[in-house]
Amino acid sequence: MIRLIAAFMLSLLLAFAVHAVAVDEKPLEDPVKEAMARDLMKEIRCLVCQNQSIEDSNADLARDLRQVVRERIALGDTPANVRSYLVDRYGDWVLLEPPVKKSTYFLWASPFIFLAFVLYFVLRSRKPAPKPAPLSEEEQAELEKLLHGDTGSER
């Protein structure tokens, strides 16, 4: 019984989680366009909360921007059009994923640069110890003597 109740409550929780934001909003009638708008909303930064997308933010501005996105998609704009519409007003910052362009080359390359650094230092510290210098003639003779047992001294 307890398990049943728990399962029910969990399902309730999940149901609310899905509709947490969009509950007071009218989705577009065309499900294809609504899906397109929803996907786009996930890419747009909520500018007041900054690390949330407008899709999962409750901020007023996020709601307004969701409305803008839906309107423009309904009017037949492509996601790229809507994106540039928003970038024209808020700058690249409005996109959660920074676009690849001249000013962001370093940003996008930085993980690889960092990785190269790490690899460089790891490989260098792993270098095998240098080979010892070859034995001189005297040492060689000494070695032969030792190996062949005729040390010259009685045991």
Added chain:
Amino acid sequence: MQRFVPLLFVLAMFGLFFVMMTTEGRNQKEIKSVLIGKPVPAFSIEGLEEGAPTLTDADLKTGEPVFVNFFASWCVPCRAEHESLMTLARTHGAKVIGIAYKDTPAKALGFLDELGNPFVKTGADSNGRVAIDWGVTGVPETFLVSGNGTIVYRHWGPIVGDGLEAKVLPALEALQ
């Protein structure tokens, strides 16, 4: 020498972080406006007073510099900066236009009655769409528009402290 390279690298990073954190005039929440140097967006909204003429982008292309201030009666920082707007309009004779963001005309007018009205003209942006076209992320925000309708400066957040003397007035002087 080579073994100090990682240490130097780490120290350089610390140095960089420290400089970035302590440099004045950097607000990591502030987003640089992309509209600087661009013409003002086209818009047309009702004035706040009943029967007042509509406010359009043409009002910002009159040949003289004009400030555009987005405010709201429900916005606490707007109250804090109001004194600066009054000084800007009364003492420095600047033309300031006020746009009430997501506010009812009655409440916005009440706000101006209470604190004084620094605006030569007002507009009601009831659904916040004009603000979106201006790239406004919250109130207050103040823009300086040159005589030909180009946005030259954006003040993010309230004009308080030395903001008026250090930032807003120099921007205006640069235009004159």
